[in-house]
Amino acid sequence: MKDTLPLLDQFNRPFRDLRISVTDRCNFRCTYCMPAELFGEHYHFLPKHDLLSFEEITRLARVFIGLGAVKLRLTGGEPLVRQEIEILVAQLAALDGVENIAMTTNGFLLPQKAQALKEAGLHRVTVSLDSLDDTVFRRMNGGRSGVQEVLDGIAAAKQAGFAPIKINAVVQRGVNDHTVVDLARYCKDQGYILRFIEYMDVGTLNGWRLDDVVSAAEIAEMINAKMPLELIERNYFGEVALRYRYQDGGGEIGLIASVTKPFCGSCTRLRLSPEGQIYTCLFGVEGIDLRGPLRAGASDEEIAEIVRGVWSRRTDRYSEIRTEQTGVAAPKVEMFHIGG
């Protein structure tokens, strides 16, 4: 049963998007997310019994949909390293009221998984690819993959019928900023919707410095100088990307200015961690546990009541405050834990 009134937080932001992180593990070691020197063989990832089962995730998703979620996104860690993730997709796709189920993936396992995901009912795929330069890309992912493996994954998604495919690229100054125009040209030619993401101070482990951020404005200017752009309207309230169209009609591109132009005012996202905690902000310090009540036999209505309470007290606007103060990093949850 859907609540008839939208669930609003302290700034009147409705709850609409649910991001489900299905695992804290990953087959890559991106330097800005899970640096290899910190996430080596001795790192303790969550043991299996701590993870929500597919049935638990699906049950929570049903409760979230009742509270207003219309979009679900599976993320991680790397969602495709969770065994048989397509079974979860099929369970979620069968829920009443889901308009859109998407996945963000590094693409490495898509050649094995794309077809099964499509058949299970996944609507959209976003693949992260930071550069087409093999040396740069390998350096950024901790040497776990070349560019070709990810391109093969994207091709597999296309072959399985996913369209349009979105590509995410994080830009770091002095690391891959000299390769953004090449990536933009490639995606334009292929018909992929590319979204550049400003490097964020998520977590506490990536050694973030404001100087390493290449602003969305700078990125737009670099591309505009070679392939003229014009700004277009957002698709809907809560869309995070600033959208541009190529003036020659060759498709569009998005810029996610999370650092220089934060969008907290329209942030409608709730994040569910692999072990069943909810976070109302990407920069949350502590989650609220739902797995405990769930495993202790709470009813759907009791769980819904916890979520209503959390969302209605929500005052998060971390990025806006960071911009106001050019803030110093505070303790917060890691990105690979709640999935971006």
Ligand code: SAM
């Ligand atoms: N493993 C999957 C992937 O990489 O697509 C899903 C999880 S990953 C945490 C989700 C997205 O967050 C990716 O597009 C990744 O590039 C982005 N991301 C990770 N750390 C980031 C950071 N510090 N700043 C900006 N984006 C980041």
Ligand code: SF4
């Ligand atoms: Fe893994 Fe994605 Fe983080 Fe890279 S960004 S380490 S692929 S979770």
Ligand code: SF4
């Ligand atoms: Fe939403 Fe928090 Fe990001 Fe602001 S900082 S847009 S509230 S997740």
